[in-house]
Amino acid sequence: MNDVINILPDHVANQIAAGEVINRPSSVVKELIDNSIDAKSTAIKILIENGGKKSIQIIDNGFGMTINDAKIAFKRHSTSKLKSTSDLFSINTKGFRGEALCSISSISIVELKTRQLNDEFSLNFIIENNLFKDEKFDLSPKGTSITVKNLFYNVPARRKFLKSDSVELKYIIDEVQRASISHPEIHFIFYNNKTEIFNFKPKNLKSRILDVFGKKIDEMLVPISEKTPVINISGYILKPEFARKSKPIQFFFVNKRFIKSSFFNHSVLSAFEGLLRDGYRPGYFLFFEVKNDSIDINIHPNKIEVKFENEQSIYSILKASIKHSLGIFSVIPAIDFDYKSEFDSSNKKLQKNIKPPTIEINSNFNPFISKDKEIKNETFFKIESKSFKNFDEKLDNTNTKIFQIMEKYIVCNIQSKLLIINQERAHQRILYEKFLREITQESISTQKLLIPLKFEFPKSFHLNKIRVELEESGFLFGNHDNESFEITGIPSNIDKENTETIVYDIINSVENESETDNTSIVDMIAKSLSKKNAVGKKTLKKVEQERILDDLFCCKENLISPFGKKIFFSLTINEIDNKFKI
Template sequence: MADIIQLLPDHVANQIAAGEVVQRPASVVKELLENAIDADATIIKLIIKDAGKTLVQVIDNGKGMSATDARLSFERHATSKIRSADDLFHLHTKGFRGEALASIAAIAHVELKTKQEHDDVGTVIIIEGSSIVSQEVVVTPKGTSLSVKNLFFNIPARRNFLKSNAVELRHVIDEFHRVALAHPSISFVLYNNGSEVFNLPISNYRQRIVNIFGTKTNEKLVPVEEETEVLKISGFVGKPEFAKKTRGEQYFFVNDRFIKSPYLNHAISSAFEGLLKNGNHPSYFLNLNVDPQTIDINIHPTKTEIKFDDEHTLYALLRSAVKHSLGQFNIAPVLDFERDASLDTPYNFNNKETNTPVIEVDRSFNPFKETYTSGKQTTAFKKQTVNNWDSLYVGLESKGTKTEHDFSEVHFESEETTLSVFSDDNAIEQVQTTYQLHNKYIVSTIKSGMLVIDQHRAHQRVLYEDFLKNLTIKAGVSQQLLFPLELHFSTQEIQIINQLKDDLEHTGFVFLNVTKETVEIVGVPVTVPDSEVSIILEQLISDVENEVPDSHFSTTDLLAKSMAKSLAIKRGQSLLKDEQEHLVNKLFACKEPNVSPTNRTTFVTMSVDELDKKFM
């Protein structure tokens, strides 16, 4: 039998590696930014076009490379970060596999310009699909500029898997945030389609968080500091009252490297136990410094998953540190048996000067005198004689000549009414036609048997069709707010609101002003209470970022779904009889009453025959 095992060509092996390393433009952004950081750059610029599909360019002022190193950097498993297998457990750099540039060059057009500080001229290399087109001398400033153009140009199937520009841009910005947050000592600038999105100067960690997520974030942060032999924790957690429905602002950094860890995330959630509303998630920006020998980074191509030597100890320390910070800054309730809360200075009187009360005594006062005179007022005390007791009953007999035991005007506060099991025909008309079961379901009778409706899904369907109709015909009814509503969002969230602004106005929202960090609203749809506006917009932004339900749905449909989900009555909410009947009638007036906007069943029926079988 002939031999069938053979070595893969380099360009095929590189494309297979690219499938692991490069899933989307954001993967390229991550690898290039980390290379710039490893080159000791202090200023890094990221330029993208069409969410990175057309261009991803990273410019830094780092060390640069020689002509030989520039050529070798695109070879598989060529790296300057490690020399032996033991170095994998002493890592202080970002990249070390030597796969990133080789994988990127296999699926894109790459142009590299680089120069070291002591060299007079630099090197430019152009690569297309792993093939080096040219290598020449070029005049370029110190550092490296690497451009990745036309991603997946030679793998159309992979390009078809990419999402819309809005979604891919969100992933790029997420990666930019992760790298920028981990390195506040480096200046970062992001340009998208020629416009500046972020300009982050060198700063401390708190200021870097504020520069990314907006000035309003500053008042939400609670510092966390803890240092032990095993672990050093530093960073911030968000106050419980600012928790969101989404998990957007959750960042773990281990030795300045962003990681994802559901186990450690659970430690944070347990520290916030009892402080958050159901369904809300805390925000946190935590740096964990551990001995590199106690972690293994080399378990995933993207290096976002880390294996810890002793996870249980880290869990306990992290939970304890966060809980301590929440208690120390009076965020969480604490038990202190030596402290009397009633002796605390009220907030309004804090740091105010104390005024000694003045006591005035009138020494001439005599309560047994009929009259006495003080400096400011005259008070008279008159003796009441016993002869006036009969005046208490004057006028009681002038209101009529009723008998002593006349109860003609006695009224009962309430009368308890019960229906007879065997009621007559007239009583049947007064029986309630709908019932609410466990504040979740509405039970109604039909000719063939019984109908059970999920109130949350049914209301979603009703609201969805109403919003969709208003968006389509652009006839949303708005109610004016007495005072403008000012909401604070991050730069990325403001961009999404600007994209949806026209559609939101068609549903009934009226925007007075939209700045880089704030949104001012003066009108909302009639069905929307002003207290729910921030929740609706947060949910809407989350849905757009994650492109729920999918990219082939229109923005109008997405907006209607998101608003219906936010405003629908929840399970557990009690409804009056009229509200139950109104919801049932509105549901069956819909075009598709059988399913919710997310294709979930809204009601089930049970016939009399099925009920009869239950009693057989």
């Protein structure tokens, strides 16, 4: 049998290898910008035509290349960043594999201009199919300019799979934005079809973020900063109310290198637990600073996958840091009423003669007559209050006002902001936690029914799916068969007329598997009870408004209702002032 294995020609091998590094115009832009950053550039200009298919030009003011370096740079596995295997474990540059320029020149026509600071002239030549042509010298400025024309012109199978110009342009803009955010000290200028798209001048990180995403993002940002022996974390997270269901703003950078990590994204998501609606994802700009020898970035040619030596520790530090920042910067609001100096015991007051207290007796006092009798009889006050100590006295502060608008919202001004609370959702949260606490702590009592309630259910439904947990929740069962069952007792905090709706809601939820696997029957009951008993659109008395506010901020979770909806929002004085600016 004849030999069938052949060694591929260099130009074919290069085109195959190029597919691992360069898969679309944005890959070219990324690799060339990385080289410009490694060359210590302070200004980078990007010029694109036809979504990068026709032309990509990157111009920088870095330290340039010598004639020999310029020619060697386009050979495979040629790099200035590695000299030995040990260098792979302490990489501090963007590029290091020595594949990008060789891959680009094998699938396009490349024009290079480069000049070092002390050179009299700049070197200019064209590379096509890895062959050098038209070498000459001119007076181009210091730095390097690389123009890539007709990408994939000699690999038509790859070129036909490119998307439309607008889609390819979007990918390119994404790459430029990542680079500009990770290096706010560099001046980035971007042109598409000779039209300037953006011009990001050197600024600090926050200003660069505002340049990229607009000034409206300013109110969304919460700074984060944490320094530990394992990792330094800095950057910004977005407030929970600005989370998105799709296309969230999410950026991870490790030693100023953009990466993607589902593992650390899960850490961020867990830090926001209880603050986001179902399906929403938080935004962030997070910068990790670690020792170069504690990470491995030689995982994939695209260099956005990184392995960490202390992955689990970083996960925990990141989660704790985000929770800390959310608390410090009042994303979870505090009751910060005005401080009153009269509560301060000064030395001067202590020097005064102390008079014994006087005792006053009200001979008309009758303990069996209550002024709040009417209020106590209202259904609303079935809630047991667990108030902050002296909370009512604080609410009586003359600088604090509580009032209701549109029979739906409670408005309260505190020292630094104005709170607008949805009274129904707040009451749902209060009742939900109350019912859940009663059920789980086995303190709920049962009221027996004179006439049992009969329920029918589908043949495919198994009563045992819900019976145990319903019994633990205060329900009593009577006779039952394959199609129906009787309830002879219900929890004391449930009205008989609501029982039918609540039980059928639970049956339907379990039968249709509409709830997630980790949602218990107890949780469904608490949600159903809170929804049925919560106050809706109704005029509330002042004491009722105060009670809702009091009980809400005693809840373990006071930002969202049991159904994942926002309970309130706050306005700072600056945000209010901005509404009146023209």
